[in-house]
Amino acid sequence: xxxxxxxxxxxxxxxxxxxxxxxxxxxxxxxxxxxxxxxxxxxxxxxxxxxxxxxxxxxxxxxxxxxxxxxxxxxxxxxxxxxxxxxxxxxxxxxxxxxxxxxxxxxxxxxxxxxxxxxxxxxxxxxxxxxxxxxxxxxxxxxxxxxxxxxxxxxxxxxxxxxxxxxxxxxxxxxxxxxxxxxxxxxxxxxxxxxxxxxxxxxxxxxxxxxxxxxxxxxxxxxxxxxxxxxxxxxxxxxxxxxxxxxxxxxxxxxxxxxxxxxxxxxxxxxxxxxxxxxxxxxxxxxxxxxxxxxxxxxxxxxxxxxxxxxxxxxxxxxxxxxxxxxxxxxxxxxxxxxxx
Numbered sequence: 001x002x003x004x005x006x007x008x009x010x011x012x013x014x015x016x017x018x019x020x021x022x023x024x025x026x027x028x029x030x031x032x033x034x035x036x037x038x039x040x041x042x043x044x045x046x047x048x049x050x051x052x053x054x055x056x057x058x059x060x061x062x063x064x065x066x067x068x069x070x071x072x073x074x075x076x077x078x079x080x081x082x083x084x085x086x087x088x089x090x091x092x093x094x095x096x097x098x099x100x101x102x103x104x105x106x107x108x109x110x111x112x113x114x115x116x117x118x119x120x121x122x123x124x125x126x127x128x129x130x131x132x133x134x135x136x137x138x139x140x141x142x143x144x145x146x147x148x149x150x151x152x153x154x155x156x157x158x159x160x161x162x163x164x165x166x167x168x169x170x171x172x173x174x175x176x177x178x179x180x181x182x183x184x185x186x187x188x189x190x191x192x193x194x195x196x197x198x199x200x201x202x203x204x205x206x207x208x209x210x211x212x213x214x215x216x217x218x219x220x221x222x223x224x225x226x227x228x229x230x231x232x233x234x235x236x237x238x239x240x241x242x243x244x245x246x247x248x249x250x251x252x253x254x255x256x257x258x259x260x261x262x263x264x265x266x267x268x269x270x271x272x273x274x275x276x277x278x279x280x281x282x283x284x285x286x287x288x289x290x291x292x293x294x295x296x297x298x299x300x301x302x303x304x305x306x307x308x309x310x311x312x313x314x315x316x317x318x319x320x321x322x323x324x325x326x327x328x329x330x331x332x333x334x335x336x337x338x339x340x341x
Contacts, residue, residue, distance in 0.1 A: 008089050011082035018078055019043050022071045026055065029064050033057070042068075047075030105175070108139055108161050112180040116141065117187060118167035118197045120151045123213055123234060124187035128155050134267055134329050139176040141167040168196040170204065178204050186212035186228070191219035195226050202227030268298070269332045271323045271339055278341045285313035293335045295327035 022043030027036055034042075034055050042055050046068050058064045114137040117127055124140070131138045132155050140162040142148050152160035165172035167188065178184060184201040186194040194212045201210055212228045214220045220231045244252045258266045273279055279287055289295055300308045300315065301322040308315065317323075325335065 005089060008082070008085040011078065011085045014078050015047075015082055018047060018071065018074055022046065022067065025067045026064065029061050029067065030055070033061075043071060046071045047079065049076065104161055108163070108175070108177050111137055111139065111161070111177050113182045114138055114177065114180070115183045115185060116173065116176045116178050116181045116201070117185045118173075118194075118201075119185075119187035119189070119213075120144075120147050120162075121187065121189060124185070125151055125155070127185050127187055128160070132156055132160075133265060134269075135333070139163060139181075141165060141172050141176050143167075168193055168200065170200050173197075173200055173204055178208070181205060181208055183209045183211070186210065186223075188213070189215075191215050191223070195219070195223050198223055198226045198228045265328055266326060267329060267332070268324065268326055269329075270301075271325060271332065271335055273317055273319060273321050273323070273339060275319050276341065277319070277339050279317050279339055280319045282317055283313065284311055284315045284317060287317070288338055289323075289325075289335060292338065293327065293331040295325040295331050295335055297323055298326050299324040 019040065023036060023040040026034060026039035026042055030039070038055060045052050049072060054068075055064070058068075115131055117124055117131070117138055117140045120128065120140050120142040124142070128138070128140060128151060138161070140148060140151070140160060142162065142164070143166055145164045148160070148162045148164060149158075152158050152162065163172055163175045165175065167173065167186075178201055184197070184205070186197040186201075188194050188197065191214055194214070198210055198212050201208060209229045210227060212223045212231050214223060214231045214233050215235070217233065217236075220233065223231055241252070284297065289297060297311060298309070300311045300317075301324065302308060303318060303320045307324075323335075325332065
């Protein structure tokens with residue numbers, strides 16, 4: 001439960017307790033000369049310091065006026081506490097939420113070269129976990145704000161950037177900065193929705209890499225024609241994983257530990273050698289990759305798109321090649337700085 005709501009309930013409980021004490025106190029002191037309704041009414045107007053009238057013959061009842069004074073003093077404190085908590089709830093709830101959303105929109109507006117994730121369901125949540133683990137900037141779109149807040153709390157410590165809306169609508173994609181994004185993940189439940197997200201995202205950002213989830217095999221060609229760069233079928237991947245558990249269990253466990261080990265957090269990453277990089281024309285053994293970053297270069301994709309696995313130390317790095325490396329995200333960031341000069 002929200003802390004402000006909890007404090008408000010506590011203050012309300014204190015108020016009701018004070019009303020009960022006053023009502024029963026007057027009733028007991030009066031020896032049933034006043035009804036419970038009259039006692040309750042007297043208590044409420046006393047606590048609120050309105051004070052319309054006194055109960056009949058109160059001056060003749062020992063302790064009645066002393067109880068009244070106590071209720072006035074206690075009531076002022078309880079009402080002030082309850083009012084402050086109610087104000088805090090309004091500020092933290094309505095006003096606070098508005099301020100948080102405004103700040104979030106401002107942060108999204110500053111993003112560029114990020115990833116837009118359409119859908120925070122079962123598939124989208126795993127995408128978000130991987131993006132968060134690799135420190136890749138991203139924005140999530142989903143129709144359920146409850147789901148967004150839960151994923152944000154579970155994965156990002158409540159700091160996730162998101163847009164509450166329908167990812168198939170252009171205005172939601174624009175709010176997520178899709179026109180400045182380098183990639184889009186369509187992870188909605190139905191193929192037709194992912195198809196629509198792909199069409200919209202491609203029209204808004206012709207250069208973005210778009211990866212879409214597919215449920216039915218026949219949907220993959222349609223989504224590719226709609227503008228997706230590639231598609232992923234979770235069912236097919238799950239089936240291959242089941243087979244791998246039987247055929248190559250040690251390899252599967254190695255990959256699992258590599259991805260799930262929170263201490264090492266190893267990842268396979270790619271780093272492209274752009275024009276002007278100090279690594280262009282340098283032999284692999286003469287670079288600072290191993291010494292400075294402790295990354296393992298497991299493959300290189302040459303300019304002819306062919307992969308060179310376990311490249312020779314004398315391999316000369318050319319402009320436009322892509323290094324496939326294994327290591328920690330921090331080391332990959334360091335390598336990107338070295339590559340950029």
